Amino acid sequence: MSRHLARYGVVVIALVVLCSCAVRLGYNTLNFWIPYYLSDYVTLTSSQKQVFGTALDQALANHRRQELPKIHRQLMALQTSLIEPLSYGGVRYYHDVFTRLGQDSAAMLAGPLAAVVKTFSSQQAGEMSRKFEARLNEILTERDPLSAAEKQRKRAARLADRAEDWIGRLSPEQRKLLEELAGYQVEMEPVFVSVWQDFLRNWSQLLATRAQPNLEGRMRALLQDLVAFRYPAKQAELDFYLNRRFELLSRLHHTMTERQQRHLDEKLTSLRKDVAVLINES
DSSP: OHHHHGGGOHHHHHHHHHTSTTHHHHHHTHHHHHHHHHTTTOOOOHHHHHHHHHHHHHHHHHIIIIIHHHHHHHHHHHHHHTTSOOOHHHHHHHHHHHHHHHHHHHHHHHHHHHHHHTTOOHHHHHHHHHHHHHHHHHHHHHHTTSOHHHHHHHHHHHHHHHHHHHHOSOOHHHHHHHHHHHHHHHHTHHHHHHHHHHHHHHHHHHHHTTTSSOHHHHHHHHHHHHHHTOOGGGHHHHHHHHHHHHHHHHHHHHTOOHHHHHHHHHHHHHHHHHHHHHHHTO
16 A cells, blocks of 8 residues: 555655665656656646756755765664664654654655646646546556455565565574565555545645745645554554554564674665765766
8 A cells, every 4th residue: 555655655665766776866757757657646837847847956056965865864874773673762763853854854845746736727727636646546546356364465565575575585583574564554545545535635635725925835745644644643653653663673683693793784775876876976
């Protein structure tokens, strides 16, 4: 569910690219991919494309100059911390650190989005709201026939694929832990859906009030809440899920072999070097 829903938030593209193995190519083509994904949900005029493109180029330049050095420093700090298995507190600490970095990225992308949304006609605002809602309904319909056990198996397989990319071949014990995490996520699916439904309602409200003052600030707050998964109506349940996840990831780290530790360190080193190159290209 979350993998598909991430496609809704244009800001999430930047965060996904930073975690990919083609980070430099991906980052340097964000000024193409972000408008491309936006075009799935609203048809812009040529002048609107220019407004958005100009504002996006400036935001990406600011992000490269201001945010990439922060990401580089935290990747280096994480590598140092990973010399020893992370405790529950350590996992939580780095979750909070990288969540804040994601929120900072969201804040920068609020500017270009607000700049173009201000120019929307009523027809464009309606188009975007309808297409967002239709996409969510499509995803829910696709998943509806699946049993909880089927959802857990599929999610566990995806988690295992991602984990093997980062740490190498998994042991049976590690796969069992990921199955447990997948179970937590399936239990939380109704809450995750509620978060996205609430986000879409709030986004539609932003579109309807786009002529009112401080659109950028309101949009920034909404995107930052999405990145942090802040949802007051269900916050206690979300916090409980996160605490379970932190504890499980700490257990997982304590099962890692020296070979897996080296694999993870090499992946993080490659990512950190790519970020350093991007910084120096500015």
